Amino acid sequence: MTPAPPRIEPVTGRQSNLLVAVLAAAGIVVSLQQTLVVPLLPQFPRLLGSAPADTAWIVTATLLAGAVATPVVGRLADMVGKRRMLLVCLVVLVCGSVLGALSSSLVPLVVGRALQGLAAGVVPLGISLMRDLLPADRLGSATAMMSASLGVGGALGLPLSALVAQSLDWHVLFWAAGLVGAAVTGLVLTIVPESPQRAGGRFxxxxxxxxxxxxxxxxxxxxxxxxxxxxxxxxxxxxxxxxxxxxxxxxxxxxxxxxLVDLRVSARRGLLLTNAASVVFAFSMFAMSLVYPQLLQLPEATGYGLGQSILVAGLVLAPGGLCMMAMSPVSARISAASGPRTTLLAGAVVVAAGYGLGAVFHGAVWQLLVSAVVISSGIGLAYGAMPSLIMAAAPLSQTAAANSLNNLMRAMGTSIASAVVGVLLAQLTVTSGGTALPSEAAFVITLVLGAAAALAAAAITVFLPRRDVQAAAEAVGVSVPATR
Structure with a gap:
């Protein structure tokens, strides 16, 4: 017989609160890297003496590194230890930040951004550690908060980096990222224990x-x-x-x-459908980030642009990030009462409603603010439910790999959104002041697509198998009645 894996007593009380806070902080630090350089992209060709097509790799390198690292880190974590790989990711992030801070030309900056991207596995690793270390009645709210950290960091990063870009040297952004990353690394070393779960085997x-x-x-x-x-x-x-x-x-x-990825396990209906919903839902989530900053910054002479600065655009999106975090305990409560499938469905419907508001009302800053808050609240609900569904369908020895694969599916959804929205905004244009700009129709179509993608995710969620829904509910400390 195969010996049972070693067990430790669940982390409870004040220590559990500290553990959740540290892991969520690590997730926020990593997600900050996604929007860290966005306000500087128009300035990098001048700052680095490079062509705009080349400086685009400052973003692309992070995306590619994160996509490649996520499944690899997840598998290694199941083999050698989740805390160990979490620390590796954070150390690499700090090294990438320092390299970026010391850069004055394109190549070392791209390398530094790639190193930052290698830390993309932190959020799924944090969720997997929570499953191993926390008691069941604490797990739902904790994983919801960890999942929400993705949106919080991304939303807060835009106004913070815009403020720095307008008033300080751009290298400060990377020094700050390295300093915060080092602080979080120290907290993980001090507060987060290693998980006893190991899958073993060869890489x-x-x-x-x-x-x-x-x-x-x-x-x-x-x-x-x-x-x-x-x-x-x-x-x-x-x-x-x-x-x-x-x-x-x-x-x-x-x-x-x-x-590396057990395709037979990944083909289980619960994992397959949750991952499919994640791809579509990530498309929906990212559409807002591509549309609202442009609508806010386009000149008022277009008739639909609002003529605001990048800082104002960031501040409009920032409350949405806070709403994602605020909705994480609400997501956990709904999951505890009705199951995480209900939470995911509710989140998708709320996101669709938010996009509907934006498609109809986008002529004032406050209208976009309300729409962004509604969309972000729905994202907070939905992303809080996904880890429970993933962990219910995955074997205990493969939780890091399963969560990493789900994180990769979200990244694929955002990449597809970027491509599709980019084509729409480039093809549907109007001329203003001799310059071709995205038309109002392009923005409205994108918002309608965002709503449609959210509803598609809801439709996929309906077909999640009853067995996995029950297991996910039990993971957050409740049982779903058989009639639900």
Whole structure:
């Protein structure tokens, strides 16, 4: 017989509160990196003496590194320890921040941003640690807060970085990121214990290379297709490489005894549908981030632009990030009362309603603020429920890998949103002052797509299997009646 895995007593009381706070802080620090450089993108060609097409890699490198690192880190965490890999991610983030702070040219800055992107696995690792270390009655609210940290960091990062960009040297952003990252690393070392759960086995190096090739080819094609041309030989070649790599990788993963991603487990209905809903929902979530800052900053002469600064645009989105955090305990309460599937459905409907408001009313700053708050509140509800559904469907020894895969699905959804919205805003234009600008119709269509994607996620959620819904409810300390 296989010996039972070692167990430790759940972390309770004040220590559990500290553990949740530290892990959520780590998630916020990592998610801050996503919007850290956004206000500076128009200035980087001048600051670094590089072409705009080249400076775009400052964002693309972070996206690619995070996509590649997430499944690899998840598998390693299940093998060698979740806290250990969490610390590795944070140390790499600090190193990337310091390299960025010391950079004065493009190449070292891109390398630093790639290192920051390698820390993308922190949030799924934090959720997995919570499952292993916290009592069941504390788990629902804790994982909801950890999941919400993704949106909080992204929303707060925009106004903070805009403020720094307007009044201080841009290197300060990276020094600050490194300092905060180092502080959180120290807190993790001091407060967060290691999980006793281990999957063991060998690391699937071939699988890691295969999924890395597929993800890099796909995401480069998606992120650069608009500028290169969707029908260009380079773009089409990258898509072809991605398809072939995925097929070969899938064949290898099904045949190797210790795969990087257990596709048979991932094909379970609960995991498959939750991941599918995550892709669609992430598309919906990211559409707001692409549309509202532009609507706020376009000149009033267009008739629909609001003529605000990037700082004001960031401040309009910042309350949404706070709403995501505020909704995490609400998400946990709804899940405890009715199950996480109900919470995910409710969140999707609220997001769709928020986009509907934005599509109809977007002629004033306060209207966009209200719409952003409603959308963000729905995101907080939905993202708080997803970890419970994932952990209910995944084996205990694969929680980090399963949560990492779900995080990767969200990243894929945001990448697709960026590509689709980019095409819409580039193709549907008007001329103002001799400059081609996105038309009002382009923005409205994007908002309608955001609402439709949220409703599609709700439709997928309806088909989650009864067994996994019951297991997810029990994970947060309740039982769902059989008639629900």
């Amino acid at each position: 699937d190096g071939v699988g890691a290379v295969g999924i890395s090739v597929a993800l890099v080819a796909l995401l480069v094609a998606v992120s650069k297709g608009a500028s290169w041309g969707w029908g260009s030989p380079l773009t089409l070649s990258l898509f072809a490489v991605a398809v072939v790599a995925v097929l070969l990788w899938g064949r290898w993963e099904l045949r190797t005894p210790q795969p």
